Amino acid sequence: MKRKIFINALVVICSVLMISGCQDMPEQESNNDQSTDATISEHETSYPIERTDANERNVVIEQEPQSIVSLIPSNTEIVYALGAGDRMVGRSEFDDYPEEVLDIQSIGGMEFDVEQIIELEPDIILAHESGSTQAEHAFEQLEKAGYPVFVVEDAQTIDAVYESIEEIAELLNRQTEAEQIIEQMTTSFAQLEDITEKDSDEQHSVWVEISPQPIYVAGKETFIDELLRVSHATNAAEDQTGWVEISEEIGVTYDPDVIISTYGGAESISEKPAWQRVSAIQKDRVFDIDPNLVSRPGPRLVEGAWQLAELIYPEDF
Numbered sequence: 001m002k003r004k005i006f007i008n009a010l011v012v013i014c015s016v017l018m019i020s021g022c023q024d025m026p027e028q029e030s031n032n033d034q035s036t037d038a039t040i041s042e043h044e045t046s047y048p049i050e051r052t053d054a055n056e057r058n059v060v061i062e063q064e065p066q067s068i069v070s071l072i073p074s075n076t077e078i079v080y081a082l083g084a085g086d087r088m089v090g091r092s093e094f095d096d097y098p099e100e101v102l103d104i105q106s107i108g109g110m111e112f113d114v115e116q117i118i119e120l121e122p123d124i125i126l127a128h129e130s131g132s133t134q135a136e137h138a139f140e141q142l143e144k145a146g147y148p149v150f151v152v153e154d155a156q157t158i159d160a161v162y163e164s165i166e167e168i169a170e171l172l173n174r175q176t177e178a179e180q181i182i183e184q185m186t187t188s189f190a191q192l193e194d195i196t197e198k199d200s201d202e203q204h205s206v207w208v209e210i211s212p213q214p215i216y217v218a219g220k221e222t223f224i225d226e227l228l229r230v231s232h233a234t235n236a237a238e239d240q241t242g243w244v245e246i247s248e249e250i251g252v253t254y255d256p257d258v259i260i261s262t263y264g265g266a267e268s269i270s271e272k273p274a275w276q277r278v279s280a281i282q283k284d285r286v287f288d289i290d291p292n293l294v295s296r297p298g299p300r301l302v303e304g305a306w307q308l309a310e311l312i313y314p315e316d317f
Contacts, residue, residue: 043175043176043179044173044175045064045170045171045172045173045175047061047062047063047064047173048060048061048062048063049061049170049171051150051167051170051171053150053151053152054129054132054151054152054153054154055129055132055151057151059148059149059150060148061123061124061148061150061171063123064123064172064173065087065122065123065124065171065172066087066123067087067089067120067121067122067123067124068084068087068088068089068090068122068123068124068125068126068172069088069089069090069091069107069117069120069122069124069125069126070088070090070091070092070095070125070126071092071107071112071125071126071127071128071131071135072092072094072126072127072128072130072131072152073092073094073095073096073097073292073296074128074152074164074296074297074298075126075127075128075152075168076088076091076092076095076097076101077097077098077296077298077299077300078164078165078168078298078299079126079168079172080097080098080101081165081177081181081298081299082165082168082169082172082174082177082178082181083174083177084172084174085098085100085101087172088101088104089104089105089120089122090104090105090106090107090116090117090120090122091104091105091106091107092106092107092108092109092112093106093108093109094109096292097292097300105120107120110131110134111134112135112138114138114141114142117142117147118142118145118147121147122147123148124147124148124150124171124172125142125147125148125149125150126150126152126168126171127139127149127150127151127152128151128152128154129151129152129153129154130154132151139151150171152164152167152168153167154297155297156221156222156223156297157221157223157226158185158189158223158226158301160297161297161298161301162182162185164297164298165178165181165182165298165299166178166182181299184302185299185301185302188302188305188306189230189302189305192230192231192305192306192309193230193231193232195309195316195317196231196232196233196309196312196313196316197232198232198313203232203233203234204233204234204256204257204258204312204313205233205234205235205236205254205255205256205257205258206228206233206234206235206236206256206257206258206259206260206308206312207236207237207251207254207256207258207259207260207280208224208228208235208237208259208260208261208262208294209259209260209261209262209263209265209269210243210261210262210263210291210295211263212263212265212268212269214245214247215245215246215247215248215251216243216244216245216246217236217237217240217243217244217246217251218235218237218243219235219237219238219239219240219241219242219243219244220235220237220238220240220241220242221241221242222242222243223294223295223297223301223304224294224295224308225238227294227301227304227305227308228308228312230305230309231305231308231309231312231313232313233258233308233309233312233313236254236255236256237254248272248274248275249274251275252274252275252277252278255278255279256278256279256280257279257280257283257285258280258285258286258287258311258312259278259280259281259285259286259287260286260287260288260289260308260311261286261287261288261289262288262289262290262291262294262295263291264288265288266286266287266288269281269286270284270286287311289304289307289308289311290304290307293307294308
C-alpha cells in the first residue's frame with residue numbers, strides 16, 4: 001500500500017506531478033418521429049471518428065469500442081462511471097476502483113507490457129498525457145499493430161476533468177451518461193459551497209502535504225487548491241504554484257489552521273518537534289485523506305471535496 005501511495009504521489013509530482021461546464025440539456029422532444037431521431041443522434045457517436053488527442057496525434061476509431069485497455073486509474077474510473085466497465089479487458093496495476101476492476105487483467109504499471117496488450121486485442125487503448133513521454137515508443141508499436149492509442153489530457157482543473165469525461169464518453173458512445181455525471185458533479189459541488197459558505201476572515205488555512213521526504217505540498221493551480229476553494233478554505237501554500245517542494249523550516253512559517261496528509265502521515269507530522277508551535281498541531285487538527293480522491297482527475301473528486309470540507313469544517317456537517 002505504501003508503494004502505491006508513493007507512486008501516486010510521484011505521478012502527481014512528475015505530471016507538473018483524478019472542462020467546460022455542464023453541457024446544455026437537449027430541448028424537450030416533440031411528438032413527431034423526425035424530431036426524436038434528431039435528438040437521439042446528438043447523443044450518439046457516428047463511427048468511424050477521428051479525434052486529436054493530448055499529444056496532438058490524430059486517432060481514428062473505426063467502430064464503437066467493445067474492448068478497452070486503460071493505462072491509468074483515472075481513465076479507468078471514468079470508463080466505469082460511464083457504465084462501460086464491462087468492456088474493460090486490461091488495466092494498469094495501480095487501478096483499484098471500483099473493486100471489480102481487480103478482476104481485470106493487469107498489463108503492468110508505468111512500464112506496461114506491449115505484447116500483453118496486443119494479446120488482448122483491444123478496440124481502444126486509453127493512455128494519459130502524464131506518462132506519454134516515456135511511453136512514446138510503446139504507443140508506436142501498438143499503433144503499428146493496429147490498436148489505436150488515445151492520450152487523454154493531464155487535466156489540472158475541475159473544468160478540464162469535465163472535458164476528459166466528455167472526450168472519453170464520445171469515444172465510447174456514452175455521451176448521455178457523461179452529461180449525467182457532469183450534472184451530478186456540478187450540483188454536488190454547488191451544494192458543498194452552500195454548506196460551507198463563510199466570510200474570508202472565517203475561512204481556515206489548510207496545508208495539504210503529499211510527500212514527507214522531501215516535503216511536497218499542493219499550491220495553487222492544482223485540484224487540491226480548487227477543492228479547498230469550493231469548501232471556502234484557504235490554501236496555506238497559495239503563494240506557491242503546482243506541486244512544490246518546501247523545506248521543513250519554511251513549512252513551519254505557514255502556520256496553517258489545518259494540516260491534511262495524502263500519504264497517511266498525519267501521526268508523523270503531529271510528532272515533528274519543530275512543528276509543535278504550529279496552530280494545526282496545537283489544536284489537534286492534523287488528518288489523513290485518501291490521495292486517490294483528491295488527485296485522480298475523475299468523478300470521485302466530488303467525494304474528495306466533501307471529505308476535505310468535513311475535515312476542515314466538521315461543525316458544518
